[in-house]
Amino acid sequence: MEVDFGNITVVGFDADDTLWVNETYFRNAEEKFASLLDSYETKNQIDQELFKTEIKNLELYGYGIKGFMLSMIESALDLSNNRISQATITEILNLGKEMLTHPVELLDGVEQVLEALKDKYRLIVLTKGDLLDQERKLEKSGLSQYFHHVEVLSDKKEENYKNLLEHLEIPVEEFLMIGNSLKSDVLPILKIGAQAVHIPFHTTWLHEEVRMEEHNNDHLTLSTISDILKYLK
Incomplete structure (x- = not known):
């Protein structure tokens, strides 16, 4: 044109x-998140639940990694019926911190x-x-x-x-x-x-x-x- x-x-x-580069790191974190929860649900269901939670939380948290971290934790609690371990919650927090400190x-x-x-x-x-x-x-x-x-x-x-x-x-x-x-x-x-x-x-x-x-x-x-x-x- x-x-x-x-x-x-x-x-x-x-x-x-x-x-x-930005979105690549979110996709990588989503893959790791799905692996952490693979004993509770299929990857496809985990991905869908996380996306749904992110969209629901946009008005509260806005865009960015911190809101993404909170949505991962909320999704993990929902998908596991609140049975997710403290160790796994820590791993999810570490996923977010890795993104925040990435070069x-x-x-x-x-x-x-x-x-x-x-x-x-x-x-x-x-x-x-x-x-x-x-x-x-x-x-x-x-x-x-x-x-x-x-x-x-x-x-x-x-x-x-x-x-x-x-x-x-x-x-x-x-x-x-x-x-x-x-x-x-x-x-x-x-x-x-x-x-x-x-x-x-x-x-x-x-x-x-x-x-x-x-x-x-x-x-x-x-x-x-x-x-x-x-x-x-």
């Missing part, structure tokens, strides 16, 4: 699975892209999740120097984006969002009149998937973040 980014002055980046793994090309764009555009991070964890990952990533502003949102819906752009005095026609999630990084941005670029990650959380009828072709899809340099001059 033809794109025109000539009016863009501000570029927003999602963080997890756009700047650095930050930048995706290919990220730093080169930020270096190329930093003097031409105002760069910001717009992510959701746990504030402390996202601040930790940004610090460990070594990327803080490239961004004018970092915002950790409770959610990424139209209203969240509209309020933030108004607060930062960014005209929607001058804003471009780059991210891996159609649901969070692309569709709500298009609905408020800004532009978006989709860079799919190989793993997507079920909650972030969108139905075919929700897909919108009014955006650019790229294979890698490095490809954005063909469009942002």
